Amino acid sequence: MARKSSTFDPQKLDNQICFAVYSAAHAFNRVYKPLLDRLGLTYPQYLVMLVLWERDDVPVKDIGEKLFLDSGTLTPLLKRLEAAHLVRRTRSREDERQVLISLTPQGHALKEKARAVPQSILAASDCSVSELVTMKDEIVALRDRLNAVIGE
Amino acid sequence: MARKSSTFDPQKLDNQICFAVYSAAHAFNRVYKPLLDRLGLTYPQYLVMLVLWERDDVPVKDIGEKLFLDSGTLTPLLKRLEAAHLVRRTRSREDERQVLISLTPQGHALKEKARAVPQSILAASDCSVSELVTMKDEIVALRDRLNAVIGE
DNA sequence: TCACATTTAATTGTTCGCAATTGAATGTGC
């Protein structure tokens, strides 16, 4: 064994940023759960609703690009949102390959009920907005570098 | 509607740190996939192996506490690692409620083959080690604050 | 000792996440 004293072991769990990110994502999920339960949403469903609240009548592909998810994930998720009467799924007239997702009145209305969610998360983070924005920008930059590697 | 000009909209997807973390976790997973495929591991299985490479012969509960996962996730995952001949699962003699997880020789041997993984991830991150360590510490601190909220 | 709570892992059921495949609609080159 090499001497460990002044050595940074890259194979140690707690030294790995990916585990930090992985476990932070789960921690967020657990904080969101009780808040989103009241809205009848899961976290990925909430993300889809955030996309639709920004722009309605979007093809599945566009939602996927925003959230980095594919149809294998989104198709069943969107069917569940449709079953909950929050969205409608309709084939595009111009391009029959596309399925357009649009909000129902209930889907629109949910935006108001969801307004308190980010505030609760901010409180749970126990952190200033500016600190969070800085961290967010760093994480997004890292994510984009990783995604750049994937696309060769 | 309030004027949007100088306003930070907390309900906008790209303003949310949780989505940054969520999407970064998936980006990491996609970078890890081809590396771990060669080892015959998934990312959560790799995390369990990291724990075991640090300390062998551990109860399931300890692994769960390290990784923030419960038995509903770990039991089937560990059975798959056992089927792959990387770990053994044995009831503890002192406390029959516990199942102790220990590495097989193949499980031990895999540590050497996995040594190159963190370096590849570092390269994909395209970022200095010190920057990553700083980010990791910030994310861990945030995660721990979130987890503190969950436990009331 | 005996009733009772606690600890621990396993099980069940639902939802993500993704790779791989399928099939229909569209675009392209000749």
Add this chain to the structure above:
DNA sequence: GCACATTCAATTGCGAACAATTAAATGTGA
């Protein structure tokens, strides 16, 4: 116009992730 590739959503199969429940082992108090 017609073969061909491309695009897009849906499907299938597998592996997480977690809530809720079950069941066995252990600890505790009267």
